Amino acid sequence: MMMNFSGKVAIVTGGTSGIGQAAAIAYAQQGAKVVIAGRRSIEGEETVKTIKDAGKEAFFIQTDVTQESDVKAMVDKTVEVFGRLDIAFNNAGAYGESPSLSEQLDSEYDRIMNVNVRGVWLSMKHEIAQMQSQGNGAIVNTSSILGVVAMPSIPLYTASKYAVEGLTKAAALQYAKSGIRINAVGPGAIATEMFETATGGQDEAKADMAGIHPMGRVGQPSEVANAVLWLSSDDASFTTGETLMVDGGYIAQ
Ligand code: NAP
Numbered sequence: 001m002m003m004n005f006s007g008k009v010a011i012v013t014g015g016t017s018g019i020g021q022a023a024a025i026a027y028a029q030q031g032a033k034v035v036i037a038g039r040r041s042i043e044g045e046e047t048v049k050t051i052k053d054a055g056k057e058a059f060f061i062q063t064d065v066t067q068e069s070d071v072k073a074m075v076d077k078t079v080e081v082f083g084r085l086d087i088a089f090n091n092a093g094a095y096g097e098s099p100s101l102s103e104q105l106d107s108e109y110d111r112i113m114n115v116n117v118r119g120v121w122l123s124m125k126h127e128i129a130q131m132q133s134q135g136n137g138a139i140v141n142t143s144s145i146l147g148v149v150a151m152p153s154i155p156l157y158t159a160s161k162y163a164v165e166g167l168t169k170a171a172a173l174q175y176a177k178s179g180i181r182i183n184a185v186g187p188g189a190i191a192t193e194m195f196e197t198a199t200g201g202q203d204e205a206k207a208d209m210a211g212i213h214p215m216g217r218v219g220q221p222s223e224v225a226n227a228v229l230w231l232s233s234d235d236a237s238f239t240t241g242e243t244l245m246v247d248g249g250y251i252a253q
Pocket residue numbers: 013014015016017018019020037038039040041043063064065066091092093094095115142143144145186187188189190191192193194195
């Protein structure tokens with residue numbers, strides 16, 4: 001894939017592993033300067049090293065997206081170091097299952113909603129402020145197939161991704177005339193740490209998950225990253241408020 005992100009600056013939240021890490025590396029490969037945000041500094045610095053070893057520019061900033069002061073510092077540091085902010089991939093996410101909704105803990109609600117909804121909202125809030133001052137920008141939020149259909153064992157996660165859909169669409173409309181495009185990506189099951197958690201690392205559960213996708217397999221982080229890069233590129237100049245599914249046909253069923 002060839003896209004020109006030369007001179008562009010991109011933030012990736014949840015860039016310490018999985019889909020975010022793949023996107024951060026892909027942005028850098030296409031010429032962007034990349035800011036990797038997440039809580040785990042060892043993993044974050046490893047991603048930075050991968051990018052720098054390839055002769056590209058990046059830095060890590062320890063960020064908890066549920067904390068507004070961290071999110072503000074993430075954007076401020078980006079502008080301080082790289083001078084601007086063109087692209088944001090708001091990808092940090094938390095997963096949680098609850099076979100019995102009636103027994104689910106209050107703390108689980110807070111954990112999932114705070115990362116998946118509050119984190120995306122806070123990220124957009126501070127990113128958009130900077131992008132408005134520049135007159136342009138592109139944001140991609142990570143939704144899910146569970147942002148458009150429900151799965152019975154995962155109600156709060158499903159609700160959080162429906163909220164990401166709503167935030168993405170409303171923000172896209174609010175800023176449609178400001179030169180800021182806001183879209184989402186909707187992955188199916190993707191082979192990451194979250195997928196390991198969801199399947200308990202069990203081969204049978206992984207095969208079951210693969211089997212519910214029409215392509216008969218799960219996706220790779222790089223396959224999601226490719227879609228994210230397109231949505232954040234000038235090639236997607238008339239696309240806003242959209243969710244691009246990367247799901248092996250799951251939602252088409
Ligand atoms: P992952 O490897 O577990 O990545 C999750 C990322 O979120 C990590 O980098 C983690 O970084 C970050 N994160 C979690 N809480 C955070 C917080 N409070 N502040 C900052 N960063 C936080 O799993 P993944 O599959 O790549 O997940 C990425 C996104 O894809 C998530 O939004 C997830 O919901 C979505 N998704 C995944 C799948 C799938 O099957 N894998 C399917 C649909 C959607 P730290 O731990 O370093 O903070």
